[in-house]
Amino acid sequence: MTTLSDRVRGPVYQPGDDGFAAAAAGFNLSFAPRPDLVVTATSVDDVVEAVRFARSAGMRVSVQGTGHGAEAPIESGLLIITSRLDHLTVDPAACVATIGAGVRWKAVVDAAAEHGLAPVTGSSPAVGAVGYLLGGGVGPLARSHGFSSDYATGFTVVTGEGDVVEADADTNPDLFWALRGGKFGLGVVTEMRVRLVELTSVYGGSFFVDTSDIERMLRAWIDWTDGADDRVTTSVQLVGFPPLPEVPEPMRGKLLLSVRFAFPGDPAEGQRLVAPLRAAAPVYLDMLGELPATELGRIHNDPADPIPAYVHGNMLDRIDQGLGTAFLDVIGPGAPDSPFFAGELRHLGAATSRDVPGGSAVGGRGAGFACAFVAGQPELFATAAPAAAAHWDSTAAPWISDVNNANVVSQPITAERVAACWPDDIRERLGQVRRRYDPDQLTAGWWQR
Structure with missing residues (x-):
């Protein structure tokens, strides 16, 4: 055999x-992939042969691609790198970008901006475009x-049997439906x-x-989201910044709450809409203003360099002050021993609740919010972080959605948590499509990321 x-x-x-570890490495340094083979594909033909x-x-x-979505180890099999x-x-003219599987969002953002256009991306411009979009993606x-x-x-896809197929609204529409949110087990996407x-x-x-105003601002934001303008997307993130020289001095060693805000409209209207939040508590650092579309990544300021991370996430049906109390109990100023250095709540709903014509496989459209917690100390990943995640799941159970999302679910990865990324009807239909295009579930070992 060749x-x-x-x-x-x-x-x-x-x-x-030589080069094996570097080729296999992803963004999350807590995982060291150990497949049996790694191939760095240079073409669709390479993917077919692999x-x-x-x-x-x-x-x-x-x-x-970039490995940003790594949430479980790869310990065998063949790893295809699409970078x-x-x-x-x-x-x-058509307002369409054709994107290879190794492209990161920043490249798409910059290329589109030359024409006054923009892709609807995630919070990080460094994330691979294809892997992120296959799970839905909220930015x-x-x-x-x-x-x-x-x-x-x-999409252009290499199926589990090694055939190249196209998927769009007219060609293989069942696969097209599944790829918009189905995440894995549908072949290898080489282009979209x-x-x-x-x-x-x-x-x-x-x-x-600042720390003394965190609870006041969090609770004000929770109240503010009830009735918030559908054109506005906000989130809050509570972060304990390490006392390191590379951290900007105003943040160094401090526990702060960040309020993120995005309004794709007139700046004066944006100022009016955010005014109640700005007035809810003293502002320690203000980084709000008019941003070019090429700088949307500054809203969340996600890490640009690889880091070790344990991430735990859920979709939430709703939030209220009881949820706020549960959030602060896990990561707030009164929880100094929390293994998590960051915790986030994102406001969803509005456009995320409306499906596309013909439908899609995205899980979690009924959720009003999403949450995520991040630990960064590897010695806590096997003990304290999972325990804190379980405590959150128990405490926040009245608010956690029955249906999660494949991009949000994060650790721990279990069969039950993965299955819950879709409602029953979508999960059953996804299974049918997966069996058609990858009957042996060759590509279901872990999802494209």
């Missing part, structure tokens, strides 16, 4: 080879524009097309309150 190296143009690595090789060898296939599938074109424009996957217009929107700037950014 080796995989004989069949692909991209480099192939085995454990022990899938067919894995199929003949009885190996599961994992896929990684070299980095082709990108923008058709300004800083979620309430005004919806899930990022709502803007997908087509997404619709762009006319957007050059937003009124947005963030402002911070």
Whole structure:
């Protein structure tokens, strides 16, 4: 039997080879992938050959672009790296971007901006576009524009049997439906097309309150979200900044609450809409203003460099002051021993609650909010972090949605938590589509990320 190296143009690595660890590494440094083989695909043909090789060898296939979505270890099988599938074109007349599987959102943002257009992205411009969008994706424009996957217009996919197929509203519409939110087990996406929107700037950014005002601002934000303008997307994040020289001095060693705000409209109207929040407590740091669409990543300021992380997330049906108390109990000023250094609540609803024509497989459309907690000390990942996550799940149970989302679920990854990423009807239909395009579930070992 020929080796995989004989069949692909991209480099192939085995454990022990120089370059193996670097090729397999993802963004989350708490995982060190240990597949049996790694192939860095340089073309669709490389992906086809890799899938067919894995199929003949009885190996599961994992896929990684940037690795931002890594929430479980890869300990066997064939890992396909798509980072070299980095082709990108923008058709300004059609308002469509064609995006290779290795492209990060920042490249799409910059290319679209040349034409006064923008993709509906996530909070981090460093995230791989394809892996993020396959799970739905909620970013800083979620309430005004919806899930990022709502803007997908087509995909090129290598199926679990090694065939190249197209999926859009007219061709393989069942697969197209599934790829908008179905996340995994549907083959390997090598390219997607997404619709762009006319957007050059937003009124947005963030402002911070100091430790003594965290509870006051959090509770004011919770009340403010009840009846908030559908055009406004907000979130709050409570962060304990480490006392390190690389942290800006005003934040160094402090526990702060950040209020993030995005309004894709007139700045004067944005100022009016955010005024009640700004007045709710003394503002410690103010970073709100008119932002070019190319700088939307500044609203959340997600880490740009790889870090070790334990992330736990849920979709929430609703929130109220009882939920606020539960949140503060896990990570607030009165919880100094929390393993989490950051906790976030995002306001959803409005456009995220409306499905696209023809429907999609996104889980969690009925949720009004999402939450996430992040721990950064690896020695806590096996003990304190899971215990704190379980405590949150128990305390916040009255607010946690029965249906989660594949991009939100995070750790711990269990069969039950993954199954809960979709309501029963969507999960059953997804299973049918997965069996059709990947009958042996070759690509279901872990999802594209």
